[in-house]
Amino acid sequence: MFAIDAHLDLSMNAIDWNRDLRSSITEIREREKGMTDKADRGNNTVCFRELRKGNIGIVVATQIARYVAPDNPLPGWHSPEQAWAQTQAQLAWYRTMEEAGEMIQITNLDSLEKHLKYWNDGSDNQKKKIGYILSLEGADSMITIDYLERAYQYGLRALGPAHYGPGRYANGTDATGAMNKNGVELLKKMDELNIILDATHLCDDAFWQAMDNFNGHVWASHNNCRALVDHNRQYSDEQIKVLIERGAVIGAPMDAWMMVPNWIRGKSLPRDMNCDLEKLVDHVDHICQIAGNTLHVGIGSDLDGGYGKEQSPYDIETIADIQTIPSLLINRGYSEHDIENFMHGNWLRFLRKAWV
Numbered sequence: 001m002f003a004i005d006a007h008l009d010l011s012m013n014a015i016d017w018n019r020d021l022r023s024s025i026t027e028i029r030e031r032e033k034g035m036t037d038k039a040d041r042g043n044n045t046v047c048f049r050e051l052r053k054g055n056i057g058i059v060v061a062t063q064i065a066r067y068v069a070p071d072n073p074l075p076g077w078h079s080p081e082q083a084w085a086q087t088q089a090q091l092a093w094y095r096t097m098e099e100a101g102e103m104i105q106i107t108n109l110d111s112l113e114k115h116l117k118y119w120n121d122g123s124d125n126q127k128k129k130i131g132y133i134l135s136l137e138g139a140d141s142m143i144t145i146d147y148l149e150r151a152y153q154y155g156l157r158a159l160g161p162a163h164y165g166p167g168r169y170a171n172g173t174d175a176t177g178a179m180n181k182n183g184v185e186l187l188k189k190m191d192e193l194n195i196i197l198d199a200t201h202l203c204d205d206a207f208w209q210a211m212d213n214f215n216g217h218v219w220a221s222h223n224n225c226r227a228l229v230d231h232n233r234q235y236s237d238e239q240i241k242v243l244i245e246r247g248a249v250i251g252a253p254m255d256a257w258m259m260v261p262n263w264i265r266g267k268s269l270p271r272d273m274n275c276d277l278e279k280l281v282d283h284v285d286h287i288c289q290i291a292g293n294t295l296h297v298g299i300g301s302d303l304d305g306g307y308g309k310e311q312s313p314y315d316i317e318t319i320a321d322i323q324t325i326p327s328l329l330i331n332r333g334y335s336e337h338d339i340e341n342f343m344h345g346n347w348l349r350f351l352r353k354a355w356v
Contacts, residue, residue: 007222007300011090043308054320057119067140083141138163160198222253222300251300270314294338
């Protein structure tokens with residue numbers, strides 16, 4: 001079944017991890033043998049071939065670069081200007097992949113419909129260009145709010161104001177506190193430009209403030225449920241209800257620590273924790289039960305988002321294995337139409353409404 005993945009850090013893998021995503025999974029893993037600079041070396045799950053194998057014809061692909069103040073222990077850049085420069089290197093990689101015939105940018109309804117027709121024309125997908133919608137994960141790299149206009153011009157269509165910890169515009173996972181004045185102004189500028197608000201990673205205070213101050217289209221590209229994994233990275237049922245009321249789609253991520261409780265990063269293993277795709281379906285089903293329908297769920301895998309197979313469901317060898325999810329949903333009593341909603345339909349309906 002045709003699939004859309006609403007969250008992949010492709011350029012981070014290419015630029016920060018130095019992975020040539022045109023290579024096969026095996027070739028990338030082989031090249032990383034013996035490397036220890038990243039915890040997930042040799043455990044990657046994403047490359048262009050596997051996206052095509054999994055019939056994932058559209059992705060929401062990120063730029064990401066955090067600014068860290070002197071007292072912030074998180075990894076990141078020491079000035080907003082450096083963070084901006086990093087996102088521009090990532091943008092250059094996307095452009096280069098377009099020139100190489102690997103990817104094509106989707107920025108509006110016309111380019112979306114054109115790509116859907118191209119991808120689903122019945123011919124072999126193994127050499128087709130993967131469509132990508134550009135998103136920015138964390139707004140720290142916006143040196144000033146005026147930079148958002150520049151980003152829109154080069155194709156930015158979604159933005160999550162926060163990532164982990166305190167941010168320049170909003171606080172994210174494991175942090176607390178409302179958005180500052182610039183954060184609220186950022187929301188207004190996003191609304192003006194019709195940039196989608198990605199509510200993912202907003203801390204609770206900033207989440208509720210954003211819901212009150214942003215009038216545009218909202219999605220959550222990769223978020224699971226706090227009722228199943230009790231951590232501030234997940235959404236509470238109250239937050240999920242508000243997102244549903246706003247017409248949001250919530251993408252299901254495949255980062256194991258967000259799927260099962262009591263995961264200890266760097267120590268727990270997927271099989272030991274019984275972390276498989278059934279656990280992901282538990283989160284999807286929870287959202288559907290709150291909504292009373294299947295109109296607000298989708299895939300936002302976040303695979304290779306700073307981790308690999310060591311922190312992914314044990315029945316994921318590569319991203320192509322998302323095609324096993326439909327059978328799991330069938331076993332839960334979901335219809336083919338419900339499954340189409342999850343695999344691609346909800347994201348398409350959202351975009352067609354946002355870009356009309």
